[in-house]
Amino acid sequence: MPSLTNKLQQIYETLYRAFGPQHWWPGDSPFEVMVGAILTQNTNWANVEKAIANLKGADLLDPARLYQACENSPPPKGEGQGEGVLSLIRPAGYFNIKAKRLRNFLKFFIDEFGGDVTLMKKAPLETLRPMLLGVNGIGPETADSILLYALDKPIFVCDAYTYRIFTRHGIAGEDADYHQLQSIFMDNLPNDPKLFNEYHALIVRLGKDLCRPKPRCEGCPLESQLPQSNNYQL
Secondary structure (H helix, E strand, O other): OOOHHHHHHHHHHHHHHHHOOOOOOOOOOHHHHHHHHHHOOOOOHHHHHHHHHHHHHOOOOOHHHHHHHHHHOOOOOOOOOOOOHHHHOHHHOOHHHHHHHHHHHHHHHHHHHOOOHHHHHHOOHHHHHHHHHOOOOOOHHHHHHHHHHHOOOOOOOOOHHHHHHHHHOOOOOOOOOHHHHHHHHHOOOOOOHHHHHHHHHHHHHHHHHOOOOOOOOOOOOOHHHOOOOOOOOO
């Protein structure tokens, strides 16, 4: 029986051959990636792209300007109307909550690092992760997305797709929490941010296209690796 390390590497190589490089996370700058990581909570990426485009159009993809706008943002007047951050990020959904989370993160980013991504990158992972998790509204997935995709830190991002795929394949237990799921990858793969980046992006691709709540197992690159005891064929 192959080791867990070999199994994880086999899955990665199979997905990479099937889908190719994913060029993830989409964003023109590390700061844009940070903003996107917060806005993408509980919504799909297409909606986040609309919100990001609105912020770009308003010239607000700058930490100080965006923080000031969050502080001064009036409530939206209606669909597609109004001014300020709330209206601009409306496409991402839950815009009142996300505006608060964005403001909390920006205050932290400016207070601790002067809004300087380069300075933030110099801080070690062991210091940064607890700091991010201390920001109101920043959970493990969002924190790790910022760390990996914006700051190039070696941390594996887990999400609902990761849980779904790796429990179906018998690699993670049904009761696995975020930390336990993450440890499967962190403890058994090289500590390489590029590998973690591409691996998670491939997981997202598989989860969106095939390994859905109602899975499309036929033709899936991992179909032959699905345990016989877990028959998800529909």
